[in-house]
Amino acid sequence: MVSGWGRYPFIEATMLNPASLDEFRQALSRQKHCIARGLGRSYGDSALANEMISLRRMDHFIAFDAKNGILSCEAGVSLSDILKVIVPQGWFLPVTPGTKYVTFGGAVASDVHGKNHHIEGCFSEFVQSLTLMLSDGSLCECSRDNNPALFHATCGGMGLTGLILRGTLVLKKMSSAYIHQVMIKADNLDAVFSLFEQNAASTYSVAWIDCLAKGKTLGRSLFMLGEHSQEGGYLLPPEKHLTVPLVMPATLLNSYSIAAFNALYFHRQRQKEQHRFVHYHPFFYPLDSLLHWNRLYGKKGFTQYQCVLPKAAGLLGMKEILKKITLSRRGSFLSVLKSCGPHNQNHLSFPIEGYSLALDFKIEPELFDLLNELDSIVAEYQGRVYLTKDVRLSEAMFKRMYPRWEEFLAIRIRYGADQKFHSYQSDRLGL
Amino acid sequence: MSKNILIIGATSAIATAVARQYAAQGATLYLVARNEEKVQVLSNDLRIRGAKDVISKIADVDFLDQHEAIVKNICVELKQIDIALIAHGVLPDQKQVENDVGATLKSFNTNALSTISLLTLLAHQFVRQQQGVIAVITSVAGDRGRQSNYVYGASKSMVSTFLQGLRNRLFFHHVKVLDIKPGFVDTPMVAHLKKSALWAQPEKVAKDILYAIDKKKDILYTPFFWRYIMLIIKNIPECLFKQLKL
Ligand SMILES: Cc1cc2nc3c(=O)[nH]c(=O)nc-3n(C[C@H](O)[C@H](O)[C@H](O)COP(=O)(O)OP(=O)(O)OC[C@H]3O[C@@H](n4cnc5c(N)ncnc54)[C@H](O)[C@@H]3O)c2cc1C
Ligand SMILES: NC(=O)c1ccc[n+]([C@@H]2O[C@H](COP(=O)([O-])OP(=O)(O)OC[C@H]3O[C@@H](n4cnc5c(N)ncnc54)[C@H](OP(=O)(O)O)[C@@H]3O)[C@@H](O)[C@H]2O)c1
Numbered sequence: 001m002v003s004g005w006g007r008y009p010f011i012e013a014t015m016l017n018p019a020s021l022d023e024f025r026q027a028l029s030r031q032k033h034c035i036a037r038g039l040g041r042s043y044g045d046s047a048l049a050n051e052m053i054s055l056r057r058m059d060h061f062i063a064f065d066a067k068n069g070i071l072s073c074e075a076g077v078s079l080s081d082i083l084k085v086i087v088p089q090g091w092f093l094p095v096t097p098g099t100k101y102v103t104f105g106g107a108v109a110s111d112v113h114g115k116n117h118h119i120e121g122c123f124s125e126f127v128q129s130l131t132l133m134l135s136d137g138s139l140c141e142c143s144r145d146n147n148p149a150l151f152h153a154t155c156g157g158m159g160l161t162g163l164i165l166r167g168t169l170v171l172k173k174m175s176s177a178y179i180h181q182v183m184i185k186a187d188n189l190d191a192v193f194s195l196f197e198q199n200a201a202s203t204y205s206v207a208w209i210d211c212l213a214k215g216k217t218l219g220r221s222l223f224m225l226g227e228h229s230q231e232g233g234y235l236l237p238p239e240k241h242l243t244v245p246l247v248m249p250a251t252l253l254n255s256y257s258i259a260a261f262n263a264l265y266f267h268r269q270r271q272k273e274q275h276r277f278v279h280y281h282p283f284f285y286p287l288d289s290l291l292h293w294n295r296l297y298g299k300k301g302f303t304q305y306q307c308v309l310p311k312a313a314g315l316l317g318m319k320e321i322l323k324k325i326t327l328s329r330r331g332s333f334l335s336v337l338k339s340c341g342p343h344n345q346n347h348l349s350f351p352i353e354g355y356s357l358a359l360d361f362k363i364e365p366e367l368f369d370l371l372n373e374l375d376s377i378v379a380e381y382q383g384r385v386y387l388t389k390d391v392r393l394s395e396a397m398f399k400r401m402y403p404r405w406e407e408f409l410a411i412r413i414r415y416g417a418d419q420k421f422h423s424y425q426s427d428r429l430g431l
Numbered sequence: 432m433s434k435n436i437l438i439i440g441a442t443s444a445i446a447t448a449v450a451r452q453y454a455a456q457g458a459t460l461y462l463v464a465r466n467e468e469k470v471q472v473l474s475n476d477l478r479i480r481g482a483k484d485v486i487s488k489i490a491d492v493d494f495l496d497q498h499e500a501i502v503k504n505i506c507v508e509l510k511q512i513d514i515a516l517i518a519h520g521v522l523p524d525q526k527q528v529e530n531d532v533g534a535t536l537k538s539f540n541t542n543a544l545s546t547i548s549l550l551t552l553l554a555h556q557f558v559r560q561q562q563g564v565i566a567v568i569t570s571v572a573g574d575r576g577r578q579s580n581y582v583y584g585a586s587k588s589m590v591s592t593f594l595q596g597l598r599n600r601l602f603f604h605h606v607k608v609l610d611i612k613p614g615f616v617d618t619p620m621v622a623h624l625k626k627s628a629l630w631a632q633p634e635k636v637a638k639d640i641l642y643a644i645d646k647k648k649d650i651l652y653t654p655f656f657w658r659y660i661m662l663i664i665k666n667i668p669e670c671l672f673k674q675l676k677l
Contacts, residue, residue: 019444019619020469057444057619060476084455085479 002052005294006043006391007247008301008363011424013050019057024163025137027053028420035423036159038106039078041099043304044391045424046158047106055105058165061085069171070128075105075164082169088234091171092280094126098336100285105164110388111156111349114284115204115226118341122349124155126170132162135420139165153411156349158387160408160426161417178232179204179283182225183274189219189322193315196223196339196355203227204283207337211359214326218319221337226283237281243291247299297362305371306358306386308340308351313381318355320377325359328370332359347408350386358389368392387425395430405431433483434458435509439492439549440519442469444618445568448637449516454482461509462487463501464519492519492545493537502552511560514644515553517546517567520587522620528582535582542586547593554597557606564644565601566609567594571652573612574661577677598649607647611640614657 003010015037018024028034034051055076062072066089071082079093080100086092097112106112108130111122129143132154140162142151154161186192192207199205204226213220287293294302309317318337325332336358340351350356361367375397378385384401385393399405409431412418418431436453438446441462450460454477464470467489474485486508490501505512523538546567557563572580573587591610598608615621615630631654643651652658667675 017617017619017622020466060472061479062472062475064479081480085481 002040002048003301004044004047004391005041006301006303006363007294007297008303008391009045009048009424010301011048011050013048013052015052015054017054017057021133021139021165024053024058024133024165028133028135028137028163031420033420033422035421035426036105036109036163038076038103038109039101041097041102041106042110042388043302044389045428046110046388046390046426048424049422053163055103055163055165058105059103062166066091069173070168071171072166072168073104074166075103075108077104078102079104079107084236086171087177087236087280090174090234092174092228094170094172095120095123096284098285099288101288104167104169108155108164108167109157109159111344111346112388113338113340113351115206115338117351118200118205118339119203121341122156122344122346122351124346124349125344126172127155128168128170130154130167131165133165134162135416140415149411150415152346153348153408155344156346157408158348158425159423160412160421160431161415162421174228175230176228176232177234177236177280178229179226179278179280180229181276181278181283183276184223184225185272186219186221186223188213188217189221189315189319192219192221192223192337193318193355196337199225200339205339209322209335209337209357211322211325211332211335212329218326219322229277232277232279235279237279241289241291244293244295247295297360300363302360302362303367303371303391304358304360304389305374306350306356306389307374307378307383308354308356308386309378309381309383310352310354312354313383314355317377317381317383318357321357321374324370324374324377330361330364330367330370332361335359347404347411348387348402350384350388352384354383356386358386387429390425393429395428398429405429434513435461435511437461437463437505437509437512437515437553439463439515439517441487442466442473443518443520443568444620444633445613445616445636445640446516446518447473448633449518449640450477451480452637452641453514454478454480454485457481457483459484459509460486461505463490463492463505465489465491492549493541495540495545495548498545498548498552502549502556505553506556512553512556512563514564514566515557516640517549517565519545520568520570520620522580522583525578525580525582538582539586539589542583543589546590550593550597554601557601558604561605564607564609564647565597566611566640566644568611568613569594571612571614571657571661575664575672577675579677607644607649609643609648610650611643612650612652612657612661614652614654614660 001010002013016027018027031051034053035049037047037052037054058074059076060074064071069091095114107123111124113122132140134140202225207221207223209221338356340356343352379400436458438450440446442464460482470487474487477485521541528535569587569591572584573591576584594608594610613636616636617630636653639653
């Protein structure tokens with residue numbers, strides 16, 4: 001039985017672990033439909049199919065030019081392994097999601113973004129080239145100049161163009177492994193929006209919203225900024241973890257405990273503004289020191305709803321969405337607000353210029369209506385939801401939110417990918 | 432000081448995970464494996480992960496008559512072997528080997544005879560050095576013969592018994608001998624089997640192996656709970672055991 005990170009749904013599936021090109025070809029020819037799987041950190045059903053091909057054993061480094069910061073690796077290498085190699089030499093990931101336990105291939109396929117999207121864009125902006133295995137087992141190189149349509153469809157393409165086998169990434173030079181972090185309390189959504197505007201030039205920014213705060217305090221948050229520090233050297237973090245051993249009863253996460261958590265988080269900081277010198281690890285990967293934290297949501301699992309609204313919709317739209325969530329009292333453990341820069345050329349990449357909000361929801365029958373209502377608001381403002389978190393978006397909504405879906409489908413057909421690569425998600429979305 | 436490490440069957444999933452941990456410590460690695468493409472890819476990977484140097488040798492260990500030359504080359508290249516890990520192995524299809532003497536003996540050749548041949552040759556070098564660790568991956572399957580895989584089990588227990596004697600002999604030469612007995616590990620060898628909660632990842636097993644080598648242990652069950660599972664299995668009286676469908 002396998003699932004995505006949200007532990008919903010669980011399905012019966014076979015997972016092949018090919019280790020060489022020949023084994024990948026065999027795996028492809030053995031299966032009618034299949035989908036690539038990395039580390040399974042996508043929340044929903046994008047890396048789920050009854051037949052899956054794992055990239056776990058495709059996890060070798062190919063070349064590292066430590067002088068110019070150019071790294072080539074197989075697609076199954078994790079960002080965590082990449083950091084171990086590059087950080088001691090003074091390099092960093094140009095874009096990183098909130099967990100380092102994702103594969104290079106997964107980062108490309110979801111075209112992930114980080115706390116620096118407003119300035120530096122998505123992961124794919126730093127990908128020089130990719131090698132794919134197409135549905136017929138042949139290899140195909142692509143980049144911005146070489147098979148550009150395939151490249152742009154693959155970045156953000158949720159595994160639906162082929163198996164990404166390897167790629168080359170341009171790294172970011174850093175002055176130390178430490179971050180100068182600033183935390184600012186924002187009393188409501190207006191305040192946090194103006195903080196984002198005022199700090200648009202900061203490299204990293206993010207805000208944690210207390211989703212249960214209502215009325216005048218709606219959207220009260222902790223706003224966080226970061227810049228790479230000049231001091232501290234290039235030390236890797238110690239490898240210490242706590243593990244959530246068992247699936248916890250879901251009642252632990254009822255609205256009271258969430259309220260308590262959020263209040264605690266909010267009041268932990270007494271002064272209005274706090275400056276700290278922190279290692280990059282707690283700054284970028286606060287949840288990674290608690291392994292299997294997804295078990296905290298209980299047996300039925302959870303999902304994350306992440307949407308982005310264009311700048312024009314900004315404050316107004318976000319308020320509408322937050323109000324709806326607050327009213328529903330299904331609020332989440334973590335709710336994260338980020339600002340996004342302009343959209344790139346990829347057909348299905350998520351970010352568009354504006355603001356993105358992400359919340360976790362425990363799975364319960366009434367949830368789906370709420371999320372459908374949120375979809376309508378998001379679509380009304382010409383926003384969209386993030387496919388790598390999604391487990392329930394309807395085909396019609398998807399096609400409204402991602403107007404380039406037809407172009408994407410055409411490329412899929414051109415490369416024969418529609419005959420082979422299918423996930424639960426792609427079938428649901430009509431791709 | 433950086434260590435010199437020999438790994439036979441280096442492209443095995445478990446051995447690869449071990450090699451990566453030593454690479455991150457800046458070790459020099461000598462890899463023996465039969466698949467040229469795989470070992471090239473692995474050598475590159477280990478260099479990038481921090482290995483001081485990686486030397487590789489393509490060899491199918493089934494050809495016992497080549498062992499002398501291989502070991503000679505190892506000793507020339509490494510001068511001193513701090514750790515030797517023998518990891519290659521095959522899991523024959525029990526149903527097939529029951530009906531095919533040739534296949535039975537071939538699996539004994541790969542799992543047992545080749546390992547014993549290599550160990551015999553390597554032991555001279557370790558006696559000369561008067562130090563170092565020899566580590567061999569056998570299996571919990573060698574602890575008791577079961578109808579579902581006794582050909583594999585017997586080949587592994589042959590190696591385990593050999594290792595007991597070798598450990599005893601080399602004790603007087605300050606050389607440690609570690610017998611590694613993994614339980615179920617999620618690797619290509621067992622890709623066709625259904626996985627349950629008992630299955631461990633090769634990275635976890637590798638971590639245990641490094642620890643056991645470091646602590647100069649004699650026998651390692653990995654993950655640890657297999658020691659207890661096998662204790663129970665070993666203690667079931669034969670008159671009952673033969674009736675079980677294990
Ligand atoms: C705690 C946490 C924080 C996160 N924070 C962020 C964030 O800040 N920003 C962000 O953008 N995302 C974030 N994510 C989402 C995560 O980065 C993406 O879901 C990522 O794609 C997961 O990578 P994976 O290797 O686990 O891939 P999987 O989950 O296994 O697969 C995800 C998708 O990629 C495809 N895929 C994977 N490997 C390949 C390949 N080799 N070839 C072709 N297709 C492939 C799959 O088919 C699937 O469609 C977060 C996730 C978690 C759990
Ligand atoms: N996986 C388990 O559950 C489990 C449990 C107990 C013990 N073990 C033991 O652990 C060891 C490592 O296996 P693994 O699980 O990591 O599986 P694996 O990845 O399949 O490794 C087996 C390795 O043996 C190599 N090999 C087989 N015959 C060879 C030959 N004639 N010459 C040279 N190399 C040969 C294979 O080479 P190629 O790469 O070229 O195929 C492969 O690298 C084996 O000894 C196995 O018996 C495994």
